[in-house]
Amino acid sequence: MQFADIIGQKEVKTQLAELVQHNRLSHALLFLGKEGNGALPLALAFAQYIVCEKANPKKQSAQAGPSLFGEAEPEPLPAKPLDDSCGTCPACLKAAQLVHPDIHFSYPTVTRKAGEKPVATDFIQDWRDFIKQNAYGNSFDWIELIKEKDNSQGKITAEECNDIIRKLSLKSFESEYKILIMWMPEMLGAEGNKLLKLIEEPPANTLFILVTENEAQVLQTIVSRCQLVKIPALETADIEAALINRHKTEPTTARQVASVSEGNYREALQLVQHAEEDWQSLLREWLNAVLKTGPVAQTKWVEEISRLGREKQKQFLRYFNHLLGQAILLRAMGEARSAMGAERDFAERLNKIASLEQQEAIVEEIDKAAYYIERNANAKMLFHALTIKLYHIIQDKVVYG
Numbered sequence: 001m002q003f004a005d006i007i008g009q010k011e012v013k014t015q016l017a018e019l020v021q022h023n024r025l026s027h028a029l030l031f032l033g034k035e036g037n038g039a040l041p042l043a044l045a046f047a048q049y050i051v052c053e054k055a056n057p058k059k060q061s062a063q064a065g066p067s068l069f070g071e072a073e074p075e076p077l078p079a080k081p082l083d084d085s086c087g088t089c090p091a092c093l094k095a096a097q098l099v100h101p102d103i104h105f106s107y108p109t110v111t112r113k114a115g116e117k118p119v120a121t122d123f124i125q126d127w128r129d130f131i132k133q134n135a136y137g138n139s140f141d142w143i144e145l146i147k148e149k150d151n152s153q154g155k156i157t158a159e160e161c162n163d164i165i166r167k168l169s170l171k172s173f174e175s176e177y178k179i180l181i182m183w184m185p186e187m188l189g190a191e192g193n194k195l196l197k198l199i200e201e202p203p204a205n206t207l208f209i210l211v212t213e214n215e216a217q218v219l220q221t222i223v224s225r226c227q228l229v230k231i232p233a234l235e236t237a238d239i240e241a242a243l244i245n246r247h248k249t250e251p252t253t254a255r256q257v258a259s260v261s262e263g264n265y266r267e268a269l270q271l272v273q274h275a276e277e278d279w280q281s282l283l284r285e286w287l288n289a290v291l292k293t294g295p296v297a298q299t300k301w302v303e304e305i306s307r308l309g310r311e312k313q314k315q316f317l318r319y320f321n322h323l324l325g326q327a328i329l330l331r332a333m334g335e336a337r338s339a340m341g342a343e344r345d346f347a348e349r350l351n352k353i354a355s356l357e358q359q360e361a362i363v364e365e366i367d368k369a370a371y372y373i374e375r376n377a378n379a380k381m382l383f384h385a386l387t388i389k390l391y392h393i394i395q396d397k398v399v400y401g
Contacts (some may be wrong), residue, residue, distance in 0.1 A: 001044040001096060001135070003084045007265055008238030009038055012231055016046050017083045020056065026227035028199050028208040032215050033231025036264030041135045042231060043181050043209045045085070047103050048095035050207065051175040052085035091175060098128045101173040106164055106182040108139060108154030110147050117159040136266045138213075139184050140374075156187050161194040168198060168206055178206045185210045186217035199225045233263025243268060260322040271315055279319040280346060290390050291353070298387050306379035313379060317370045324359050324366075327351050354394055361393050 003013040019025045033039030049055050085092050094100040105127060109118040120127070126146050134141055143154045164180060172178045185192065199208055199222060210226060212218050240258035242265065243249040249257070249272050261268035282305070289297035305313060326343060327350040354362065369386050373379070 001041060001048055001131075002087050002092075003042075003045045003049065006038050006041050006045055007242045008234045009042060009231065012042060012229070013045075014083065015229070016042070017049065017055075020050060025050075025207070027202050027206060028226040029210065029229055030215070030218070030223060030226035031209060031211045031229050031231055033211075033213065034233060034264065035138045035213055036136050036261070036266035036268070037231045037233055038136060038265065039211050039213075039231040040131075040183055043183075043211045044095075044098075044131065044135070047179045047181060047209065048092055048100075049085045050177055050179060051091045051095055051100060051102060052082070053089040053091050054086040055082040055084070056176065098124075098131060100175070102175040102178050104164070104167050104178070104180045106156060106160060106180060108143065108156055108184050108187045109160065110143060110154055112148050118157065119160045119163045121163070134266075136269070138266060139187070141266075154184070154187055155189070156182070156185070156191070158191040158194065161188075161191050164195065165198055168203060172205065176205055178203070179209065180207070181209045181211065183211045185212055185219075185222065186214050188219060188222075190219075192219045192222055196221055196225070234265055235263070236261075239263070239265055239268050243272060247272065260319060262318070267315075267318065270311060271318075279316050280323075280343075282316060283320055283323070283346075286387070287353075287390075290387055291394060298384075302380055302383045302387065305383050310373055310376075310379075313373050313383075314370050317366050317373070321363055321366050323347055323350060324363050327354075328356065328359055331356060355397075358393050358397065362390065365389050365393070 003017070006013065031039045031043050033042075085095075087096070091100060095103055098105070105124070106120045107123075107127060109120060109123055111118060123146055130137065130142055130145055139154055164182075168178055168180060170178075188195075202208070208226070210218070210222070215223060215228075236258045239261055240251075240254045243254035243257060244251055247269070253272065257268050257271040260271060285297075286301050286305075289301045305316065308316070323343065323346055327347040330344070330347050331351050350359065365386060369382055372382055
């Protein structure tokens, strides 16, 4: 994967390339980015850039001499350092296929059989398929792909830590560097302490790239040993362009989805997949049930939403938050930045039934609900409770703490 394959993130790409070009590469980097920001694809592209035979300055100097044994002369080196891997040298071709012998991967695994002690290499073909199909996916997508039981929990095991220590103690095969990309180090429990000495005093030319969505959940003893690289949310325009150019999404749909996705490309793809869903009608039914038609209609609506499944429930709540955001903009600025037509009309209606303080309280409750849905909360109980809270926030002007 090359930097050119990554959506947006121009400043981060430049920063990473300069770390290599100016020989300021730390032995341990922590890529911190929320879901769908592209932190994992950036780590993959960065690893390819490091092993690229044309982009790596030390590799370039080693290649510069003439052939001693009559082989074909090496290709001319670029006049200035490349800001991306070449994509054509043998190292790049292997890295792009996730088969380079000096780029190792670690990620959460699941136990498929009783007594099994899984390590990442047991799932390497699944991993290659996952990156190829869903490089912006999250840990839920990954566990869903590899699990065989409904209650499977992802974890980076003690056996995996031992395997990492073994692999990184070996001499590199082809590249100057040995690289470990660890995805979701927040799933390392106390077992992560096994890696502390290796991270603090690694073998020569060994590089750790840890990719996390939540720095607070990573062992602080590991965080303190890493150089932090923050990956910001994607720009709305970049998501819109990617949906149109990469997925042939209709421009109007791409614009609407990009504005709702909050910089999360995974979420944008999910929304496109369910673009035919009429979230506005479902929201209208809910608010009418809350404010007008009463408990029977509320119960019926909760039954309906509980049958949609977790991903659609999250998308619905995200859409409601989007409309509330448009309502707040409309109230504060006299215009809704992206809302047009039916969305603007709905935003105006939301402003009539709820004050700014009430809208902020609703946003907070929706965020909490989305958090619990992600963690497998009972949908009926959650939406019943949320319905009651909406009633009290709007009708009784109760703002929950």
